Each structure stands twice: as structure tokens, then as C-alpha cells.
Amino acid sequence: MQNRFRKIVESSGPYLGLIFLTIALTILTGGEVIAPGNIKLVLEQSIILIFASTGLIFVMTMGMLDLSVGANICICCYMVAKVCQVNIPLGILTALLTGILVGFLNGVLTGRYKIMSFLVTLCTRYIINGLMVPLIAKEAVTVPFALYSYDNFGFKITVLILLVGAAGCLYMFTPFGNRVRMIGSNELGASYSGVNVRQVKIGCYMICGAFGAVAAFFTAIRTGTAALNTGSDMMFNALIALVMGGFPARGGAKARFSSCVVGGLVLSILTNGLTLLEMDATLQQFLKGGIFLLIIVLVSEKKRSGGGRLRLRLRTES
Amino acid sequence: MLARFEHMKKYFGATRAVDDISVEIGAGEIRAIVGENGSGKSTLLSMIAGILEPDGGEMFLDGQAYRPSSQAEANRLGVSMIVQEISTLPGLTVAENIMLGREREYTVFGIRNLRQLNRMVKEKLERAGLMEIQPDRDAAAYSLEQRKLIELVRAADVEPKILMVDETTTALSQTGREELYKLMRNTKARGSSVLFISHDLKEVLSVCDSVTVMRDGVLIDTVPTEGMTEEGLKNMMVGRELSGHYYREDYGTPISDEVVLEVKDLNCPGRFQNVNFQLHRGEILGFGGLSEAGMHEAARAVYGMEYDVSGDVVINGEKMHSVKDRLAKKVGYISKNRDMESLFNQASIRDNICITCFDKLAPKGVVTRRRMTRFAKEQAGLLQVKMRDTGQPAGTLSGGNKQKVALSKWLACDTEIFIMDSPTRGIDVGVKAVIYGLMEELKNSGKSMIIVSEELLELIGMADRILIFKNGEISGEIERNKDLTEEHLVQRMI
Numbered sequence: 128m129q130n131r132f133r134k135i136v137e138s139s140g141p142y143l144g145l146i147f148l149t150i151a152l153t154i155l156t157g158g159e160v161i162a163p164g165n166i167k168l169v170l171e172q173s174i175i176l177i178f179a180s181t182g183l184i185f186v187m188t189m190g191m192l193d194l195s196v197g198a199n200i201c202i203c204c205y206m207v208a209k210v211c212q213v214n215i216p217l218g219i220l221t222a223l224l225t226g227i228l229v230g231f232l233n234g235v236l237t238g239r240y241k242i243m244s245f246l247v248t249l250c251t252r253y254i255i256n257g258l259m260v261p262l263i264a265k266e267a268v269t270v271p272f273a274l275y276s277y278d279n280f281g282f283k284i285t286v287l288i289l290l291v292g293a294a295g296c297l298y299m300f301t302p303f304g305n306r307v308r309m310i311g312s313n314e315l316g317a318s319y320s321g322v323n324v325r326q327v328k329i330g331c332y333m334i335c336g337a338f339g340a341v342a343a344f345f346t347a348i349r350t351g352t353a354a355l356n357t358g359s360d361m362m363f364n365a366l367i368a369l370v371m372g373g374f375p376a377r378g379g380a381k382a383r384f385s386s387c388v389v390g391g392l393v394l395s396i397l398t399n400g401l402t403l404l405e406m407d408a409t410l411q412q413f414l415k416g417g418i419f420l421l422i423i424v425l426v427s428e429k430k431r432s433g434g435g436r437l438r439l440r441l442r443t444e445s
Numbered sequence: 446m447l448a449r450f451e452h453m454k455k456y457f458g459a460t461r462a463v464d465d466i467s468v469e470i471g472a473g474e475i476r477a478i479v480g481e482n483g484s485g486k487s488t489l490l491s492m493i494a495g496i497l498e499p500d501g502g503e504m505f506l507d508g509q510a511y512r513p514s515s516q517a518e519a520n521r522l523g524v525s526m527i528v529q530e531i532s533t534l535p536g537l538t539v540a541e542n543i544m545l546g547r548e549r550e551y552t553v554f555g556i557r558n559l560r561q562l563n564r565m566v567k568e569k570l571e572r573a574g575l576m577e578i579q580p581d582r583d584a585a586a587y588s589l590e591q592r593k594l595i596e597l598v599r600a601a602d603v604e605p606k607i608l609m610v611d612e613t614t615t616a617l618s619q620t621g622r623e624e625l626y627k628l629m630r631n632t633k634a635r636g637s638s639v640l641f642i643s644h645d646l647k648e649v650l651s652v653c654d655s656v657t658v659m660r661d662g663v664l665i666d667t668v669p670t671e672g673m674t675e676e677g678l679k680n681m682m683v684g685r686e687l688s689g690h691y692y693r694e695d696y697g698t699p700i701s702d703e704v705v706l707e708v709k710d711l712n713c714p715g716r717f718q719n720v721n722f723q724l725h726r727g728e729i730l731g732f733g734g735l736s737e738a739g740m741h742e743a744a745r746a747v748y749g750m751e752y753d754v755s756g757d758v759v760i761n762g763e764k765m766h767s768v769k770d771r772l773a774k775k776v777g778y779i780s781k782n783r784d785m786e787s788l789f790n791q792a793s794i795r796d797n798i799c800i801t802c803f804d805k806l807a808p809k810g811v812v813t814r815r816r817m818t819r820f821a822k823e824q825a826g827l828l829q830v831k832m833r834d835t836g837q838p839a840g841t842l843s844g845g846n847k848q849k850v851a852l853s854k855w856l857a858c859d860t861e862i863f864i865m866d867s868p869t870r871g872i873d874v875g876v877k878a879v880i881y882g883l884m885e886e887l888k889n890s891g892k893s894m895i896i897v898s899e900e901l902l903e904l905i906g907m908a909d910r911i912l913i914f915k916n917g918e919i920s921g922e923i924e925r926n927k928d929l930t931e932e933h934l935v936q937r938m939i
Binding site: 302305315318319320358381 | 750786790
């Protein structure tokens with residue numbers, strides 16, 4: 128019974144959640160949520176989130192974490208704002224390279240030096256924040272006026288479809304994507320099967336960094352400034368989005384790419400609906416944290432291990 | 446009669462792992478349970494040990510209804526199990542491991558008296574003849590075999606009414622086995638019973654009083670070992686007459702002069718020294734020795750996965766620097782540690798087989814699931830893997846079928862040189878025969894193999910040449926011949 132319930136939650140849960148949430152919020156807000164203007168707003172809000180979680184999905188599939196997503200967005204946002212004042216394409220390129228560099232550092236530290244990803248990215252997060260303090264603590268940098276021309280819905284959606292589509296193909300239809308999932312399933316086994324684990328790890332963090340930079344670009348043109356708190360909520364939001372999208376918390380072979388898109392939408396609708404209901408922002412965080420834990424508990428594998436003696440793996444046959 | 450198990454059932458989805466089995470065990474009886482992989486032996490024992498919950502049936506111990514809710518409760522009621530896997534906890538000392546769950550015995554006023562603990566355990570270890578094991582050292586510091594012996598000491602110490610031993614001997618050398626047999630005999634002498642799972646039928650016949658044979662989750666028969674033969678047991682397990690053909694039967698077949706792999710002065714401090722050999726085209730080279738003799742590590746070093754190795758591995762005239770180089774030369778490695786190093790248990794059979802073959806599957810860098818499924822199905826079909834479909838998680842297969850998947854992973858990518866570490870470890874006769882047949886086929890098609898094995902008969906039966914390892918060095922080289930016996934090999938091993 129519990130088993131079947133878990134299977135349903137795992138396979139179609141995110142979609143059911145999306146539908147249920149939309150209906151519930153529609154009723155609660157008296158239809159405000161599905162007003163055409165609001166739908167567009169929700170989509171627009173979800174774009175940055177989907178970019179961030181698309182990058183994160185590669186890292187998390189390997190069973191690793193990236194806590195530096197928010198800080199990465201912050202520094203890339205600064206690059207966009209600062210360098211675009213000189214030249215717009217150069218600014219975008221600089222931001223992209225910065226994001227990739229941050230990812231590369233994370234990748235080398237976890238892949239080459241085999242330090243726990245949680246520690247590495249927690250440290251890079253604080254290092255980047257520390258770097259940003261002297262630059263923008265006193266005064267936020269304003270994005271040059273010319274960039275606002277990119278702030279149109281059609282452009283954003285096109286970029287989203289192209290980039291996330293490309294990432295999806297990479298994830299689902301290439302040997303690289305397969306190797307990522309196999310590392311998540313059994314890292315040691317992957318290295319014995321001839322997978323270059325170090326290379327794949329660095330690659331995943333670089334993808335994550337690059338998508339952080341893209342998210343940063345759209346954050347910049349949306350908010351118009353690069354400040355210290357830019358992107359600070361993204362670390363946790365991208366994580367919740369994935370989990371809400373049905374992503375197994377430990378990654379591995381069962382991970383589905385759709386999680387980042389579905390999860391991004393679910394979380395955005397939830398945030399939007401709660402804001403329409405005039406719920407306090409702090410209270411919203413409380414609620415999101417609670418939902419996050421609830422999902423993790425519901426989908427976590429319940430293993431029956433006998434008391435004091437530990438048997439790590441129960442075989443199902445023989 | 447000590448214990449009675451009636452109409453035991455356990456289903457995993459559509460698989461009937463144990464299907465209505467009733468067994469009785471007498472006091473002071475050593476009972477073997479044999480059957481092919483996937484016949485449900487471990488599942489039955491796991492239910493008795495409180496690890497798995499039965500889907501049906503009743504158990505009685507000493508005439509009382511017995512329903513353990515956990516392994517700890519089963520232990521308390523006098524049922525303990527030594528599992529196939531290592532179950533000592535790393536990070537705890539040997540003494541803490543042995544006294545796990547019985548902390549009260551050395552706790553004074555809520556404070557653990559470590560000196561008393563170590564003294565107690567030292568005595569127990571000495572009584573078991575394990576002088577070299579220090580009670581206050583981390584259990585992880587000891588070898589696989591020593592950790593297994595530590596488990597034995599723990600199991601003996603609680604003086605269980607039923608002691609269950611699940612395929613433990615594969616991890617043990619001869620001395621370790623003697624320890625285990627002693628423990629089993631002591632248990633019997635106390636009037637308690639032993640349930641013993643083993644694939645080594647010779648061992649079963651010499652150690653046990655009676656044998657219960659299982660097949661596909663069903664009880665076939667329980668017979669006394671007296672007057673029973675290995676052949677007879679095999680036939681009962683498989684359910685058909687097995688032909689005598691098992692190992693290779695050819696002798697004196699010439700081996701090609703072509704050297705495909707050469708190892709020069711391979712050294713690894715503390716594990717092996719001065720390993721030199723040549724592997725020819727179409728040759729089966731055996732590595733034999735005690736489990737700690739360095740042969741497993743040497744094989745891993747040939748594949749490039751061991752640390753701190755000096756010396757050269759040359760394949761087809763080229764010096765190897767990394768695992769990647771070896772893959773380019775079509776070398777494949779099958780680990781002794783199937784679940785940790787060969788397989789992706791939560792991933793599908795499809796993903797498991799395709800992982801080595803993306804060059805073939807995705808020449809343009811793109812691969813669809815449909816193509817992977819077709820490919821995996823074809824490859825798994827070659828070795829007759831028993832499965833629902835290729836999407837089934839590899840972890841749900843039985844040991845023998847897991848090994849088939851691990852093998853097809855390397856067969857699928859046209860491997861030329863196989864390095865197989867204990868390829869038939871913990872595998873039943875049916876699958877063993879398949880694997881031996883495969884080796885012969887591979888040899889005939891010009892592939893080369895290094896086979897590391899602790900089963901001497903397997904080396905004698907299959908290898909063209911056997912290198913014997915002793916204390917990390919090659920102590921002898923033996924050519925294939927008809928009159929070779931285990932004694933010849935053992936002499937050089939010890």
C-alpha cells in the first residue's frame with residue numbers, strides 16, 4: 128500500500144501537484160491566479176527559477192549539491208551590470224565565463240580533490256559573497272538602460288526553450304547524460320566501468336555555473352540592479368523546485384529531467400498564489416520549508432533494517 | 446524438535462521468492478540449505494532472522510510461536526545470522542563490534558568501562574584462536590576475512606539456539622573455514638541447530654547432517670547427507686540430469702606466441718611485489734592464492750585501478766598510463782565485489798549494459814532509449830539473463846543473473862582482454878556452467894583472460910597457466926595438465 132502510494136507520488140505526483148495547486152489557489156483567490164495577465168506573470172517569474180534548477184539538476188543527479196547557485200547569480204549579475212555599461216555582448220560573455228569559472232572551481236574541488244560537494248559549495252558561496260562586499264555593499268550597481276530592451280516576454284521564452292531544450296537533450300539523449308545518472312547510481316561502479324568520473328563532475332558543475340549566469344542575466348534585466356542580496360533566495364528555491372518536480376533527493380538513475388521545468392512552474396505558482404493571498408514573505412518561507420520536508424519524507428525509501436545489527440542492502444531474490 | 450516453519454511465503458511483486466515452504470529443524474542438527482541462485486534460500490533465512498517480514502506462514506521456536514519484528518528481537522530470542530555481506534561496523538573497535546547491543550554487560554553506573562570491555566573481548570578472541578586481532582583497534586583495519594571471523598566470534602558469543610550462516614565460506618580461506626566449522630560443531634554440541642547456506646556442495650556433504658533442497662522458491666526435499674553424492678544434489682537442485690561437462694576438457698592445445706599484455710616489475714608497497722608475466726592471445730591465465738596473497742590487488746593494478754603502483758603494463762606494445770588507455774585497448778575488468786564495483790543496482794539492466802558501449806551506440810553523440818533497449822535486450826539474451834524486461838533494476842536480480850549482466854557489459858563492447866576477479870563467487874552450478882562455457886568460447890575466438898580465483902578447482906579446470914601468489918609475490922607457475930590436483934597448488938600457496 129505504502130509502496131504503491133510512493134510509486135504514484137514519484138511518477139505523476141508533480142503533475143498532480145501542479146493541477147491541484149492551480150485549482151486550489153484559483154478557488155482561494157477567486158480566480159485571480161488564472162487571469163491571463165497573472166499567468167504571464169507566473170511564467171515570467173518561473174523563467175529564472177527554471178534556468179537555475181536546470182543547471183542544478185546535472186549536479187544533483189550525481190548525488191551532489193551546489194549551494195553556491197545564489198552567490199554565483201550574484202557575481203554574474205554584477206558582471207552583467209558592470210561590463211554591459213561598456214559593451215553589451217562583452218558583458219553577457221563575461222558573465223557567462225564567470226559562471227563557468229565558478230562551476231569549474233566547484234568541479235575541480237569536488238572531482239579532483241574529492242571534497243564533499245556540500246562543503247565545497249558552501250565555502251565558494253561565502254568566498255563569492257566576501258568578494259562582492261567591497262564591490263557592491265555600499266551601493267548597488269544599476270543595469271544600463273539599453274539592457275531593458277531584452278526584458279520582453281517573447282525573447283525570454285525563446286531563450287528558455289532553446290537553452291533548456293538543449294540541456295534536456297544533453298541530459299536524456301547523450302552518453303554524457305547517461306554517465307551523469309550512472310555516477311549518481313554508483314560512483315565506484317562507474318569508475319570501474321571506465322567512466323571518467325572527474326571529468327563528468329567538472330562538466331556538470333560548469334553547466335550548473337553557466338545556467339547560473341543565464342539566470343543572472345535575466346535577474347539583472349528584471350530587477351535592474353546588482354545588489355548583495357541578489358539571488359540569495361535562489362539556492363534554496365532551485366532545490367525546492369527540483370524536489371517539487373519529483374526529483375529523488377539523492378539523485379541517481381531514477382532522476383527525470385522534467386523535474387526542473389515542472390518544479391519551477393509549481394513553485395512559481397505557489398509563490399504567486401501565496402502573494403496574491405497576501406501572505407507574509409517570512410511565513411511563505413516557513414511554508415516552503417515545511418512542504419520541502421514533507422515531500423522528502425513521503426518519497427524517501429523506507430528501509431527496514433533490524434535493530435542493532437545493520438544490514439545495508441536487502442536483496443529481493445535468492 | 447527445535448523449530449518449525451510452516452507455509453512460509455514471501456513475494457516480491459510477481460516473483461514468488463519463497464512459495465509455501467514448511468521445514469522442521471531438530472535440536473543439535475546442522476542443516477544445509479542448497480539451491481540455485483534465486484531459489485529463495487536467503488529470503489527464507491532472512492525471514493527467520495527477522496530481517497524480512499513474511500507474507501504468510503507461521504514459525505515456532507521451542508514449541509512457542511515465534512514472530513520477530515526485527516533482527517534485534519530475533520537475536521534476543523536466540524536466532525542469529527551471519528550474512529553474506531560484511532556486517533562489522535567500521536569506525537567501531539573490534540571489541541565494540543563484538544559486544545554490539547550488549548553494552549550493558551560492561552557499563553558501570555552509566556559509564557562504559559572500556560578497559561573491562563577490551564579485557565573481556567581479548568579473552569573471547571584468544572579462546573577462538575585469533576591472537577592477532579586487537580580488541581581496541583578499528584574493525585575496518587582488518588581484512589575482509591578477519592572481519593568475517595570477528596563476526597563469527599560475535600555470533601558464537603551469544604550462544605544462539607539457531608545459528609544461520611549465509612554463504613560465508615566464499616569470503617574465507619581454509620583456516621577461516623576451519624574456524625567456522627568449529628563454531629558450527631560447538632553450536633551443535635550445545636544442542637542448538639545450524640542452518641547453513643553454501644554453494645560448495647563438497648563442504649555441505651562433509652559438514653552437515655542433512656540437506657534441504659530448494660528450487661524456484663519451492664521445497665524439493667530434505668535428505669540426510671549420509672549416502673548422498675554431489676552429483677545427486679546437483680541434479681535435485683537443477684531438476685534435470687546435468688551432463689558431466691563442466692570445465693574445459695582439452696589438454697595440450699598450443700597457445701599463440703603473440704603477447705597481448707605484458708606486465709613488468711609491477712610493485713605496490715604492502716600489497717604485492719615484483720609481478721612479471723605475459724599474457725598471450727587466446728590464453729586463460731589463472732591467478733591463484735590465499736585471499737590476502739596480493740592477487741586481487743595485482744589484477745586491479747593491471748586494470749589501472751590500484752594506487753601507488755610502480756612498474757609497467759604494456760598492451761600490444763604500448764605502455765598504459767590510465768584506465769582510459771586500457772579501455773581503448775579493449776580491456777575489461779569484472780570485480781569481485783559485484784554490488785559495489787560492477788553493477789548499478791538501482792539503475793536498469795539497460796543502463797548497466799550500455800554504460801561501456803556509447804562509442805558504438807552513439808557514434809554521432811546522440812542515443813535514444815529505444816536503441817539502448819534493443820541493444821541491451823540483444824546482449825542480455827546472449828547470456829540468457831532471467832529478467833522481466835531491460836527496464837528492471839539490476840539490484841532485483843539474483844546473484845548469478847547479476848554476474849551475467851556484469852559480464853555482458855564487457856562482452857557488449859567487444860572486449861579483447863578480460864580481467865575477471867572471482868567470476869563465479871557465490872554463484873550456483875547452472876550459471877557457473879554458463880560462465881565456463883562462455884570462457885571457452887571467448888578463448889576459442891582469440892580473446893585473452895586473466896582469472897583470479899580462490900577456487901582452485903576452477904583454476905585447474907579452466908586455466909592454460911596458473912600463477913600462484915604467496916605473500917604478494919608470484920611463487921610459482923603451473924602449466925595446464927591432466928594430473929594437476931589441488932595439492933600441487935596448495936603446496937606453493939602456503
